[in-house]
Amino acid sequence: MQKDDLLECHKRIAPFVHRTPVFSSQLLNKIADTTVFFKCENFQRMGAYKMRGATNAILQLTKELRNKGVVTHSSGNFAQALSLAAKSLKVKAYIVMPSSAPLVKKDAVKGYGGNIIECEPTLEARNATAKKIGVETGATFIHPSNDLEVIAGQGTACMELLEEQPNLDVVVVPVGGGGLIAGTALAVHYFGNDCKVIGAEPFEVDDAYRSLQSGKIECNATTNTIADGLKTQLGTNTFPIMQEYVDGIIRVTEEEIVTAMQLVWERMKIIIEPSSAVAFAAVLREKEKFKNKKIGIIVSGGNVDLKKLPF
Amino acid sequence: MQKDDLLECHKRIAPFVHRTPVFSSQLLNKIADTTVFFKCENFQRMGAYKMRGATNAILQLTKELRNKGVVTHSSGNFAQALSLAAKSLKVKAYIVMPSSAPLVKKDAVKGYGGNIIECEPTLEARNATAKKIGVETGATFIHPSNDLEVIAGQGTACMELLEEQPNLDVVVVPVGGGGLIAGTALAVHYFGNDCKVIGAEPFEVDDAYRSLQSGKIECNATTNTIADGLKTQLGTNTFPIMQEYVDGIIRVTEEEIVTAMQLVWERMKIIIEPSSAVAFAAVLREKEKFKNKKIGIIVSGGNVDLKKLPF
Numbered sequence: 001m002q003k004d005d006l007l008e009c010h011k012r013i014a015p016f017v018h019r020t021p022v023f024s025s026q027l028l029n030k031i032a033d034t035t036v037f038f039k040c041e042n043f044q045r046m047g048a049y050k051m052r053g054a055t056n057a058i059l060q061l062t063k064e065l066r067n068k069g070v071v072t073h074s075s076g077n078f079a080q081a082l083s084l085a086a087k088s089l090k091v092k093a094y095i096v097m098p099s100s101a102p103l104v105k106k107d108a109v110k111g112y113g114g115n116i117i118e119c120e121p122t123l124e125a126r127n128a129t130a131k132k133i134g135v136e137t138g139a140t141f142i143h144p145s146n147d148l149e150v151i152a153g154q155g156t157a158c159m160e161l162l163e164e165q166p167n168l169d170v171v172v173v174p175v176g177g178g179g180l181i182a183g184t185a186l187a188v189h190y191f192g193n194d195c196k197v198i199g200a201e202p203f204e205v206d207d208a209y210r211s212l213q214s215g216k217i218e219c220n221a222t223t224n225t226i227a228d229g230l231k232t233q234l235g236t237n238t239f240p241i242m243q244e245y246v247d248g249i250i251r252v253t254e255e256e257i258v259t260a261m262q263l264v265w266e267r268m269k270i271i272i273e274p275s276s277a278v279a280f281a282a283v284l285r286e287k288e289k290f291k292n293k294k295i296g297i298i299v300s301g302g303n304v305d306l307k308k309l310p311f
Numbered sequence: 312m313q314k315d316d317l318l319e320c321h322k323r324i325a326p327f328v329h330r331t332p333v334f335s336s337q338l339l340n341k342i343a344d345t346t347v348f349f350k351c352e353n354f355q356r357m358g359a360y361k362m363r364g365a366t367n368a369i370l371q372l373t374k375e376l377r378n379k380g381v382v383t384h385s386s387g388n389f390a391q392a393l394s395l396a397a398k399s400l401k402v403k404a405y406i407v408m409p410s411s412a413p414l415v416k417k418d419a420v421k422g423y424g425g426n427i428i429e430c431e432p433t434l435e436a437r438n439a440t441a442k443k444i445g446v447e448t449g450a451t452f453i454h455p456s457n458d459l460e461v462i463a464g465q466g467t468a469c470m471e472l473l474e475e476q477p478n479l480d481v482v483v484v485p486v487g488g489g490g491l492i493a494g495t496a497l498a499v500h501y502f503g504n505d506c507k508v509i510g511a512e513p514f515e516v517d518d519a520y521r522s523l524q525s526g527k528i529e530c531n532a533t534t535n536t537i538a539d540g541l542k543t544q545l546g547t548n549t550f551p552i553m554q555e556y557v558d559g560i561i562r563v564t565e566e567e568i569v570t571a572m573q574l575v576w577e578r579m580k581i582i583i584e585p586s587s588a589v590a591f592a593a594v595l596r597e598k599e600k601f602k603n604k605k606i607g608i609i610v611s612g613g614n615v616d617l618k619k620l621p622f
Contacts, residue, residue, distance in 0.1 A: 021332065042580045262617060269353045269582040269613035302580035306573060311617040 001152060003190040009152040010159055013055045016088055018044050020157070022164050027267045032283055036295045037168070038264075039161040042272050042302025046112060049157050049300050050081035050144070053179060056153030057142045058082075058089050066091050068138035073119075073126040075101040076229055077301055078144035083114030094139055096130045098122075104305060145177025146235030155183025161296050162191045171296040174278045175199040175208040175249065176230040178238025180300060185245035199242070199249040200282035202226075202257060207233050209249040212242065226254055226310055229275035229300065250282035257281050258310045271302045274310070312463060314501040320463040321470055324366045327399055329355050331468070333475050338578045343594055347606045348479070349575075350472040353583050353613025357423060360468050360611050361392035361455070364490060367464030368453045369393075369400050377402050379449035384430075384437040386412040387540055388612055389455035394425030405450055407440045409433075415616060456488025457546030466494025472607050473502045482607040485589045486510040486519040486560065487541040489549030491611060496556035510553070510560040511593035513537075513568060518544050520560040523553065537565055537621055540586035540611065561593035568592050569621045576622075582613045585621070 023038045041049035058070055069092030072082050079095045086093035095114040097106060098121035109116055119129040134141050142150065157180075158171055171188055173181050185197045201208050204225040210218040217239050223231040234242065252260075261277035263284075264270060276299045283290050283297070334349045352360035369381055380403030383393050390406045397404035406425040408417060409432035420427055430440040445452050453461065468491075469482055482499055484492045496508045512519050515536040521529040528550050534542040545553065563571075572588035574595075575581065587610045594601050594608070 047580060265582060265617060269358060271576060271580040271582060306576060306620070306622040309617070309620070 001148065001186055006152055006155055006159060006187060006190060009056050010156045012059050013052055013153060013156060016055045016085065017051050019160060020044055022161060023268060023270065025268050028263060031263065032290070033287055034283070034290045034293050034295055036280070036283060036297055037161065037165050038268070039157055039296060039298050040270065041157055042270060042276065042299050044301070046077070046080045046084045047301050047303045048077040048081060049154055049180060049298065050077045051085060052156050053147070053150035053153030053183070054078065054081040054085040054142070055088070057147055057149040058085050058091055060149045061140055065140050068140070069094060070142050071096065071130050071133045071137070071139040072142050072144060073097070073130045074144045075105055076144075077303060079105070079109045079114065080112050080303075082142060083109050083112035087113035092139070094133045094137065096126055096133065098126065143235065145179030145232065146237045148237055151179050151183045151186070151237060151241070153183065154180045155187040157298050158184040158187035158296070159191055161298070162187065165294065165296060167193055167294060168195050168296045169293040170196040170198055170290070171298070172198045172200055172279045172282055173298045174227070174230055174275050174300055175201045176275065177232040178208065178234040178242055180298060181246060182238040182241040184298060185241055189245050196247040197245060198282065199246055200279045201230055201249060201251055202278060203251045203253055205231055206249075206251050208242070209251055211239060212246070212249060215243075226257055227275040227278050229273065230278065250286055252278055252281040252285050256285055260284055262311055270299075271304060272299050273301045273304050276300045276302070312459065312497055317463055317466055317470060317498060317501060320367050321467045323370050324363055324464060324467060327366045327396065328362050330471060331355055333472060334579060334581065336579050339574060342574065343601070344598055345594070345601045345604050345606055347591070347594060347608055348472065348476050349579070350468055350607060350609050351581065352468055353581060353587065353610050355612070357388070357391045357395045358612050358614045359388040359392060360465055360491060360609065361388045362396060363467050364458070364461035364464030364494070365389065365392040365396040365453070366399070368458055368460040369396050369402055371460045372451055376451050379451070380405060381453050382407065382441050382444045382448070382450040383453050383455055384408070384441045385455045386416055387455075388614060390416070390420045390425065391423050391614075393453060394420050394423035398424035403450070405444045405448065407437055407444065409437065454546065456490030456543065457548045459548055462490050462494045462497070462548060462552070464494065465491045466498040468609050469495040469498035469607070470502055472609070473498065476605065476607060478504055478605060479506050479607045480604040481507040481509055481601070482609070483509045483511055483590045483593055484609045485538070485541055485586050485611055486512045487586065488543040489519065489545040489553055491609060492557060493549040493552040495609060496552055500556050507558040508556060509593065510557055511590045512541055512560060512562055513589060514562045514564055516542055517560075517562050519553070520562055522550060523557070523560060526554075537568055538586040538589050540584065541589065561597055563589055563592040563596050567596055571595055573622055581610075582615060583610050584612045584615050587611045587613070
């Protein structure tokens with residue numbers, strides 16, 4: 001992916017997504033002993049950066065393909081993002097979800113106009129069902145993180161952050177399927193100024209950490225983390241980009257995630273989801289490493305169930 | 312108070328307070344069937360608009376008086392605001408608090424550098440203790456809402472809102488002691504463009520509603536509301552300003568407050584305290600009245616105990 005691809009992607013999606021603000025907090029800077037700029041994608045449409053990638057992926061389809069719709073499998077933010085992006089662009093969205101997905105998530109997808117197709121709660125069933133929908137309807141499959149147009153879209157959040165703060169020393173982002181960190185790493189590569197990219201993930205699902213060590217895509221045997229957006233594994237597109245452009249992964253405990261989340265809620269008065277707190281937790285965990293630096297954090301989203309808070 | 316007094320006040324406090332952003336949400340506008348601009352004083356220093364009035368009151372003291380410190384009685388946001396404003400200006404702050412005040416509030420005041428003096432939990436004891444401190448130390452008493460310099464300071468939030476949205480039809484603010492609504496009403500009078508001012512308060516503490524009806528300052532026999540910032544009664548300065556410039560009070564139920572608060576948390580991803588939610592609850596309660604208008608709401612603060620949420 002070239003510099004111009006990202007610039008054109010940013011221009012393409014701009015009418016359909018929010019330009020989110022960048023926040024900073026004197027109190028949190030004092031606690032972290034450094035300077036942190038939070039790119040608030042929790043304020044993005046539908047509450048997460050995924051709106052960017054979903055929008056770009058649909059916009060890159062021909063008119064003929066758009067008429068046939070799009071399909072994905074996700075029970076998280078990408079399901080909502082693709083539904084809303086499709087609705088905004090008058091395209092039909094088929095969302096394959098495990099029958100076991102929480103009602104609140106199904107309702108959210110329906111609320112954004114997505115058509116839910118339920119399947120057995122296995123990765124095989126999800127893939128097979130999505131494929132079947134594609135064959136039956138002609139809808140184009142869009143992967144939540146591994147699609148190159150999705151990766152480019154996710155990178156635009158960091159492009160905007162670097163426009164406002166061109167001299168960041170490091171950008172820290174949570175890692176799940178790798179769409180955000182791959183897009184961010186490309187944005188930093190083309191638009192950063194001697195800036196590093198660090199991924200953050202829970203110890204409980206440290207597949208990205210292990211993948212970068214072993215040189216092949218690792219998976220998680222268990223996924224006992226509060227950061228429910230980070231349970232997925234890397235893909236064939238996201239992983240090589242990470243191998244080339246990511247400078248390291250910091251792992252954090254569940255307790256550190258909750259502490260970081262609570263600090264941001266209490267001090268900044270903004271609602272961020274656990275997956276987003278993982279990045280700030282990483283900064284707090286390795287204070288010495290980040291001391292007196294200019295740090296950017298992509299706050300990935302703010303979709304939490306207020307009835308199930310960890311505080 | 313004249314137009315120039317407010318303009319000078321704004322200039323005076325600007326270096327010591329944040330210029331907070333104004334947020335709007337397509338989703339909430341759809342739900343409310345109107346257009347609402349939220350002035351986010353939850354992002355103000357120490358998390359509430361009270362920082363403005365406290366800062367102005369201290370800045371208006373002579374150097375001699377500043378050297379002797381300031382004193383107030385409050386167990387809420389003003390206690391923290393006066394402590395932090397005093398600390399920023401290198402002035403000593405004495406905060407009279409009832410011995411029954413929650414530890415979390417005492418700790419917050421201490422955290423901002425305030426000196427706590429405990430007293431019996433009665434209005435008489437609060438006044439007497441504050442007076443005693445004043446006599447002993449020479450500290451100037453600053454009332455949390457009825458002080459004219461405090462009122463002017465609180466009005467600057469609405470001045471900034473009107474700078475960004477000059478054609479608001481109505482500004483809705485919560486009413487407790489009346490400092491915010493009095494300052495807001497003056498700001499709207501001098502800087503608004505055919506704009507009305509509506510107060511919002513819980514049915515459970517509807518003293519302002521009754522005061523405007525009876526023509527004298529009424530009090531509350533009980534204060535069973537979640538909006539803990541609104542339990543106080545109007546003052547000899549705030550009430551006459553309200554009589555002259557406020558167009559009405561809307562009362563809301565406790566359930567409506569919680570619903571409005573949850574909507575803002577879930578849809579806007581910002582943390583607002585129950586007292587702030589009262590204003591949006593009023594807009595939702597009287598939808599017909601506010602339909603297709605441009606409405607400003609001062610989000611008064613975001614200080615909540617995350618361990619005691621009403622959801």
